[in-house]
Amino acid sequence: MKKILAVVLVFILMCGCESTGRVHDKYYLRAASVSSAEPMTVTFSFFFGDEEAITVRGDSLESALENAEVYAGKPVFTGFTELVVTDGENSREVLEYMLKEWNVSPSCMVAYNQDGSNLLENAAAERLLDSMKESAELERIPESKMIKVLGQLIRDGETEVGILTENGAYGEMIIK
Numbered sequence: 671m672k673k674i675l676a677v678v679l680v681f682i683l684m685c686g687c688e689s690t691g692r693v694h695d696k697y698y699l700r701a702a703s704v705s706s707a708e709p710m711t712v713t714f715s716f717f718f719g720d721e722e723a724i725t726v727r728g729d730s731l732e733s734a735l736e737n738a739e740v741y742a743g744k745p746v747f748t749g750f751t752e753l754v755v756t757d758g759e760n761s762r763e764v765l766e767y768m769l770k771e772w773n774v775s776p777s778c779m780v781a782y783n784q785d786g787s788n789l790l791e792n793a794a795a796e797r798l799l800d801s802m803k804e805s806a807e808l809e810r811i812p813e814s815k816m817i818k819v820l821g822q823l824i825r826d827g828e829t830e831v832g833i834l835t836e837n838g839a840y841g842e843m844i845i846k
Contacts, residue, residue: 697721697746701753701795702768703786704731706760713787714738714746715795723791731767748772753779753799754816755786755834758845762823765816776817779803781834782843793836805832805839812842819845 703713712734713725724741728734739746751774756764761780768774779802783789789798805811811832822829823846830842 696744697742699746699748699751701755701790701798702748702751703755703783703790704764705757705785705787706764707757710734711787712738713790715790717750725787725791731764732771735772748774751775751778753781753795753802755781755783755789756831756845757784757786758782758843761845762820762827765820765823769816769820774816776815778816779806780814780816780819780831780845781839782831782845783834789834789836798834798839801838802832802834810841811839 697714698717699714700717701715703711703715705711709727709729710731711725711727712731713723715723721742724738726734726737726741728737735746735748748768749772751768751772754765754768754774765780768778769776779799781798781802802811802814806813812830814831819829819831828844828846830844832839833841833843
């Protein structure tokens with residue numbers, strides 16, 4: 671009986687390791703920029719430096735993500751996203767979708783930039799995120815964690831977030 675149990679346990683462990691995939695089989699999203707103009711433009715910036723930002727268009731966030739995966743040639747994992755840059759339009763719908771469908775962390779930072787695609791294509795996402803965190807800590811920008819921003823959007827229809835540029839985060843902008 672013990673031998674059968676040992677064989678079954680080894681079989682389960684071996685199968686489990688094969689089905690999980692490898693880290694380099696996916697892109698891991700660090701930051702995303704969303705422009706709600708028709709068609710929607712989304713820029714994806716990833717964790718690993720050798721992966722350039724990808725800008726795609728789509729009718730929705732779902733189709734934009736699919737287009738990015740086709741362009742990249744592998745799936746994009748969105749659950750580790752740390753920064754979302756919005757143009758301030760349709761922010762409630764965008765953030766609700768990201769929280770529910772992309773499983774973005776409630777602690778993900780939200781910032782404003784009119785041309786977020788250009789921002790993510792030309793500046794390192796890690797530096798932008800560090801600038802947001804430092805500016806929030808120094809109270810130069812409002813607290814901009816997704817859960818707080820989304821809560822205020824649901825309650826009031828608008829809220830203030832920090833303005834993010836290549837030179838850092840400063841001031842505030844009302845998003846809707």
